[in-house]
Amino acid sequence: xxxxxxxxxxxxxxxxxxxxxxxxxxxxxxxxxxxxxxxxxxxxxxxxxxxxxxxxxxxxxxxxxxxxxxxxxx
Amino acid sequence: xxxxxxxxxxxxxxxxxxxxxxxxxxxxxxxxxxxxxxxxxxxxxxxxxxxxxxxxxxxxxxxxxxxxxxxxxxxxxxxxxxxxxxxxxxxxxxxxxxxxxxxxxxxxxxxxxxxxxxxxxxxxxxxxxxxxxxxxxxxxxxxxxxxxxxxxxxxxxxxxxxxxxxxxxxxxxxxx
Numbered sequence: 001x002x003x004x005x006x007x008x009x010x011x012x013x014x015x016x017x018x019x020x021x022x023x024x025x026x027x028x029x030x031x032x033x034x035x036x037x038x039x040x041x042x043x044x045x046x047x048x049x050x051x052x053x054x055x056x057x058x059x060x061x062x063x064x065x066x067x068x069x070x071x072x073x074x
Numbered sequence: 075x076x077x078x079x080x081x082x083x084x085x086x087x088x089x090x091x092x093x094x095x096x097x098x099x100x101x102x103x104x105x106x107x108x109x110x111x112x113x114x115x116x117x118x119x120x121x122x123x124x125x126x127x128x129x130x131x132x133x134x135x136x137x138x139x140x141x142x143x144x145x146x147x148x149x150x151x152x153x154x155x156x157x158x159x160x161x162x163x164x165x166x167x168x169x170x171x172x173x174x175x176x177x178x179x180x181x182x183x184x185x186x187x188x189x190x191x192x193x194x195x196x197x198x199x200x201x202x203x204x205x206x207x208x209x210x211x212x213x214x215x216x217x218x219x220x221x222x223x224x225x226x227x228x229x230x231x232x233x234x235x236x237x238x239x240x241x242x243x244x245x246x247x248x249x250x
Contacts, residue, residue: 005149006110006249011221015243032244037226039244047237054245056221063108065192065221067245071232 013038015052096172097204102213110249111142114165118188122167127180127199134169158211192222
């Protein structure tokens with residue numbers, strides 16, 4: 001959480017977005033109010049298969065991690 | 075018959091020779107996660123392998139088991155030379171290998187096993203001399219990089235009906 005031992009403000013969290021396999025943007029994610037949780041809102045305009053690759057990155061030491069999710073809008 | 079006896083005797087002598095010179099050598103491995111604590115039971119531990127770096131021979135394998143360590147000691151107390159970060163309850167894997175000559179040992183650790191998509195591997199080599207244990211202080215400590223990131227919304231392979239819409243992406247991010 002912000003200001004905690006592992007300061008949420010120090011960690012950059014964002015989602016790399018793809019639509020039907022094509023990169024369409026980067027969504028910054030903010031601290032979501034509960035410990036360790038980050039969120040962002042992605043405005044989707046049309047049907048398709050989407051993928052979000054969420055990364056966490058600490059620029060002060062290079063520490064990095066990711067996870068992915070895919071979903072469909074119809 | 076005599077030849078058989080001679081062969082058996084030779085085997086016994088050779089076994090005795092080996093037993094005389096192989097020295098049990100204890101090696102303790104700890105895996106500390108980058109900017110955080112030790113990888114142990116709470117996150118499934120790390121899978122540890124000890125091999126001969128020159129021949130590839132597998133000498134021992136297992137999991138780090140135990141606690142994440144003393145938070146104050148690891149995260150708040152300024153690091154001082156000779157002061158270990160770990161204590162007796164801190165997660166570790168200990169093996170005893172029987173070696174006759176100095177061996178260049180490679181240790182590799184992969185984890186966290188309970189969070190496979192976040193798992194990384196780290197390794198190192200060092201010489202180990204028969205009977206010269208690596209058990210005191212933090213012993214053989216590896217640093218494992220990474221965050222454990224889990225997307226918790228939307229759920230995997232979800233189908234969202236209704237066309238154009240706002241989709242909230244939420245992830246849980248924790249140190250390993």
